Amino acid sequence: MREDDSNWFSKWEEELPPPEELMPLSQTLITPDLALAFDIRTPPPHNLPSTTSPQCHPPTTPPNPSSHLAPPGSATKPCSAEFADSSELGPGSGGDEPARTLKRPRLVWTPQLHKRFVDAVAHLGIKNAVPKTIMQLMSVDGLTRENVASHLQKYRLYLKRMQGLSVGGGGGGGGGLSASSDPATDHLFASSPVPPHFLHQVRPSSDHFLPFVPVAALQHHQMAAAAGHPQLQPQYHRQVGHFGAPQNGQFEHPFLSRQPPPIHRMGAPMHNPVQPYVEDLESDNANGGRKVLTLFPTGDD
């Protein structure tokens, strides 16, 4: 038994940027309607689809924006939706159009963002790792269920592929381990450590070799303050920022902010402070003028 191999979650991003770090975001590039339009996502009313399994309490994500991390008298300005002026406006139109049918920019899955994704899936377990739950656990502002679903689909294919050539069977084998390379997917997915349980394959026939038990199996309910501040409901705001050109120097997070408080409730005795990520909007990418949405993590790993 090696206790060293299961430290894939050695430590989550644990860098609580002090309130001072929160920069006054300025969505000067984002029009008010646009910003509001982006917020259309299902507010997690702290309810989890526990299907029919009484498995304690699933990862409830108590939308508790009023984190104690934000002292009231602090100069911290929680990304308030402040609109400067709408210099830019939507497609053709006329100004304040119900941003209902507006399309969001493509989401860019950065390694960090993907890591969060993997961590969420790992901690949820394969069973509960469904788009909605993953999305809620990730607590990434701006992430939609479809974003996760789409990515999850690819990720599953990637896992399947890995198992395909990893599980050799016995004896001998060996051989080719550079066959399935989809440079496209590999590059991203390989950047993140894949939890061991993901690469397990069920062997109905012989082989009663019990794999490792996922740590996510143990869960004890730890309800956070449910009756906190009723006034604070969902997290209806997206922090968007725009940074010009990340020259060849280094990436400096122009805007860092966090939203929901960390949700602890993992099976492991260790604390896994889930850190919410922030998103960043990048315009004018090196693409043909494509606008993409980039989610920035609150730390580096």
Next chain:
DNA sequence: CACCTAATAT
């Protein structure tokens, strides 16, 4: 309705 897989569109 949410999910999954495959195929397709951008």
Next chain:
DNA sequence: TATATTAGGT
């Protein structure tokens, strides 16, 4: 290319 979107089934 990497995501988004759609279709069709569970």
